[in-house]
Amino acid sequence: MSCDIRVPVLIIGGGIVGLSASLCLSHYGIHSLLIERHSGTSIHPRARSVNSRTMELFRHLGIEDRVREAGASISASMGIFSGHSLREVIESKPRKEGPRKFPLAGLAAPISPAVGTFVTQDMIEPVLVDVARERGGDVRFYRECLGVEQDGDSVTATLKDRESGSISTVRANYLIAADGAGSPIRTQLNVPITGRGTMGYLLNILFHADLKSLVQGREFSLCMVERQEVCGLFTSINNSDRWVFHLSYDPSRGEKASDFSAERCTELLRLALGIPEVEIDIRSILPWEPAVRIAERLQHERIFLAGDAAHQMPPWAGQGANSGIADVYNLSWKLAAVLKGVAKTALLNTYDVERVPVGRVAAEVSADAADERGIIMTKRNLAFVTGLLRRAPILSGHGYCYTSEAICAEDTSPLGGITWRPWTVPSLFLSIDGRPGRRVPHVWVEHQGKRISILDLCGKSFVLLTGAEGAPWSEAAKKVSSVLGVDVAAYCAGPEGDVVCSKGEFESAAGISSQGAILVRPDDFVAWRQRRQPFDHRTELEQAVRQASCLP
Numbered sequence: 001m002s003c004d005i006r007v008p009v010l011i012i013g014g015g016i017v018g019l020s021a022s023l024c025l026s027h028y029g030i031h032s033l034l035i036e037r038h039s040g041t042s043i044h045p046r047a048r049s050v051n052s053r054t055m056e057l058f059r060h061l062g063i064e065d066r067v068r069e070a071g072a073s074i075s076a077s078m079g080i081f082s083g084h085s086l087r088e089v090i091e092s093k094p095r096k097e098g099p100r101k102f103p104l105a106g107l108a109a110p111i112s113p114a115v116g117t118f119v120t121q122d123m124i125e126p127v128l129v130d131v132a133r134e135r136g137g138d139v140r141f142y143r144e145c146l147g148v149e150q151d152g153d154s155v156t157a158t159l160k161d162r163e164s165g166s167i168s169t170v171r172a173n174y175l176i177a178a179d180g181a182g183s184p185i186r187t188q189l190n191v192p193i194t195g196r197g198t199m200g201y202l203l204n205i206l207f208h209a210d211l212k213s214l215v216q217g218r219e220f221s222l223c224m225v226e227r228q229e230v231c232g233l234f235t236s237i238n239n240s241d242r243w244v245f246h247l248s249y250d251p252s253r254g255e256k257a258s259d260f261s262a263e264r265c266t267e268l269l270r271l272a273l274g275i276p277e278v279e280i281d282i283r284s285i286l287p288w289e290p291a292v293r294i295a296e297r298l299q300h301e302r303i304f305l306a307g308d309a310a311h312q313m314p315p316w317a318g319q320g321a322n323s324g325i326a327d328v329y330n331l332s333w334k335l336a337a338v339l340k341g342v343a344k345t346a347l348l349n350t351y352d353v354e355r356v357p358v359g360r361v362a363a364e365v366s367a368d369a370a371d372e373r374g375i376i377m378t379k380r381n382l383a384f385v386t387g388l389l390r391r392a393p394i395l396s397g398h399g400y401c402y403t404s405e406a407i408c409a410e411d412t413s414p415l416g417g418i419t420w421r422p423w424t425v426p427s428l429f430l431s432i433d434g435r436p437g438r439r440v441p442h443v444w445v446e447h448q449g450k451r452i453s454i455l456d457l458c459g460k461s462f463v464l465l466t467g468a469e470g471a472p473w474s475e476a477a478k479k480v481s482s483v484l485g486v487d488v489a490a491y492c493a494g495p496e497g498d499v500v501c502s503k504g505e506f507e508s509a510a511g512i513s514s515q516g517a518i519l520v521r522p523d524d525f526v527a528w529r530q531r532r533q534p535f536d537h538r539t540e541l542e543q544a545v546r547q548a549s550c551l552p
Helices: 014-029 050-061 064-070 086-091 121-136 184-188 261-275 319-340 347-370 384-394 427-432 471-482 506-511 537-548
Strands: 005-012 032-036 080-083 138-143 141-152 155-161 169-177 193-198 200-206 222-226 231-237 242-248 280-288 291-295 303-305 444-447 450-453 462-466 488-494 518-522 525-529
Touching: 005 014, 005 155, 005 319, 014 050, 014 121, 014 319, 032 141, 050 064, 050 121, 050 427, 050 444, 064 121, 064 138, 080 086, 121 138, 138 444, 141 169, 141 184, 169 184, 169 319, 184 303, 184 471, 184 537, 193 347, 200 261, 222 488, 242 261, 303 319, 347 384, 450 506, 462 471, 462 537, 488 506, 488 537, 518 537, 525 537
Parallel strands: 005 032, 005 169, 032 138, 080 222, 169 303, 462 488
Antiparallel strands: 141 155, 155 169, 193 291, 200 242, 200 280, 222 231, 231 242, 444 450, 462 518, 518 525
């Protein structure tokens, strides 16, 4: 089949996940073409925040400040309430003065240099589009993917320009399918799906109503309203005049989405608000189903599923968009390494092994937070507490571990490595303590006269971080880079090191001696750890880099 365009990577789906994939690939020097069937970015808020881990990734991409600015109009909010009307619930709360912070921001401080932030999907996507284009990404809206074919060398997609009706073909080395929960590409590939399936039927009603006088000083996140006439969940967007109401309906009683006109929804909203006279401007009514559908495999030869196409989940643990962005960050550096010839294609097989378990846990934990209608559980009972405890480790985006052929297992005998672990929040609660398969520990250091995080040294290539007496490792890194053609940047951390910190501070955080080292992948995850000085630095490091790159 002849083709009109040839690109290294084709991305189908221009939502927050697909756009993040474009940015990540550009970050690693790989050109991509992104196709989106809609005429522009999302007009609906959808996701309301990004977590700490996602902000770390945006920090690497140099857009952390732009993302925060995009969500600057959204006030921080906390609190999940329930009652017969929003007015009844909110009027019972005392007003509080002063600005509020992102929830759990204080607890996240020892874990990450980047705090999560409130920003809705319709606010963040235009930023991602602008930056993607600034950095050479080809982003095209109002194009539809009609189907894909692949052979041993490439993937060919047939595209339709929805404005002109013209048909074209694109040939790519690899394709990322970030085309949503109903993923046509996943359907075409007949990918087996597991999970609980549909958990409820909701209408996502985006509306404007001036409630500032009611809510000011009593800002909230979610409020469940249950009454005979209407049942649903209020979601605050800016805690002033922009809101979403998730209206529950029941097909088993003969109800269907088309029964709810804008006029009827307005009446139901006034009942749920408890303010009969309020002016309401409905902007959109979007039927949706809270559901758990997990693809058993994410890699299908040269096609990779990401985001909702890979693991659909209810939004109640805040993992949907965040998990999808983590998918493409994990995948992008691997695609870049293979396309540049510094890693074998076996490295791409680790995407499945690493991301499927993470997506499954996120989806199941999110589902556990829902009640029998698929709406977030608000009743304070044992199930509520259990669900909250299960959500806690993943809320910041750090509570998971990778196990694959690209992660070097270590011998932790005789005590399982417990004596290596510091008594800190990152170590005790998230196991972020230098062990392979976990994100590298965050430590504030001084580098070239600036205060930065250890994470700021990562994100582009492999990074070797050593203890204060790690000079031999730096020499080994130069030789290994030369032999394998794989970039390995090396930094010694200590009072007189390349990066300056207190004596023993980094070693304690990373679980190594002053002569030890850890190898960090481009996605910030530790691939290998050598706690003490080895007999042969170069041989040890070369074996680690080979395994992390799936080189023979």
